[in-house]
């Protein structure tokens with residue numbers, strides 16, 4: 543446990559073991575189970591999502607204090623205000639605006655599609671819970687590829703750089719995304735499952751899965767999943783994705799499961815090593831820290847700057863591979879422009 547004055551006090555061994563191996567499975571299954579039950583009982587979908595989110599945020603924030611993975615990540619890096627603003631825009635506004643504008647037309651298009659095909663593609667006769675893994679795997683297919691493209695295409699990485707500019711991992715990193723990054727990813731995830739015929743309940747449970755998964759994925763909690771790391775894209779895998787070394791960061795693209803990384807060969811889990819505690823974007827020490835500056839970064843980031851400011855860890859990767867000399871990053875122009 544981290545006390546108010548920053549002193550780390552370890553709970554009893556059996557408590558630590560329990561928190562390490564049980565906290566995620568228990569919170570995850572309780573959230574999904576209670577969410578499905580509440581929907582079946584006729585609770586309004588927004589209430590189910592809001593109550594579950596508040597409860598899980600409180601639990602995850604408490605677990606970070608009681609059972610931290612990296613104690614120094616528990617101390618503020620001056621990033622909380624910025625990340626809270628990302629939370630408001632990326633969780634409360636962007637997805638809701640998309641749903642308001644696009645869900646109606648998407649459901650109409652899905653109806654038209656199933657009538658044209660002559661049958662419903664989506665197994666709506668399955669139980670709500672049975673459909674959920676399918677919803678996750680299908681929604682992850684486009685988001686896997688767009689996430690991968692954002693890492694492998696410099697022109698697209700600017701949309702995703704805000705997320706990787708974080709210098710520590712804690713629960714608010716789950717919402718630290720540029721709104722365009724959120725919009726593109728969320729729109730693809732939702733559109734594909736709705737067009738295939740998934741109903742509104744699936745979207746609510748999808749949002750609960752994504753919320754719990756994202757909070758634990760980025761949470762500074764010492765969780766271990768064992769073989770479940772071949773199902774979830776959880777913290778043990780995602781910490782490598784935040785490495786400053788490109789060969790490690792360009793792995794584990796899964797947002798809500800690790801299935802497509804296993805299929806396409808980007809799964810990465812070196813069990814004999816601890817993921818790096820120093821994270822961020824190599825060569826970009828001056829990435830803007832203020833919210834509005836991060837919003838503007840995608841436009842201010844001119845093409846010529848990419849030659850000196852590479853995607854995460856690229857210089858180290860090039861040097862390790864012996865393919866090029868290490869390029870000393872030029873002083874960032876962000877501080878001047880923003």
Ligand SMILES: [Zn+2]
Pocket residue numbers: 689693702705706783
């Ligand atoms: Zn990424």
Ligand SMILES: [Zn+2]
Pocket residue numbers: 705715760780783784
């Ligand atoms: Zn992340």
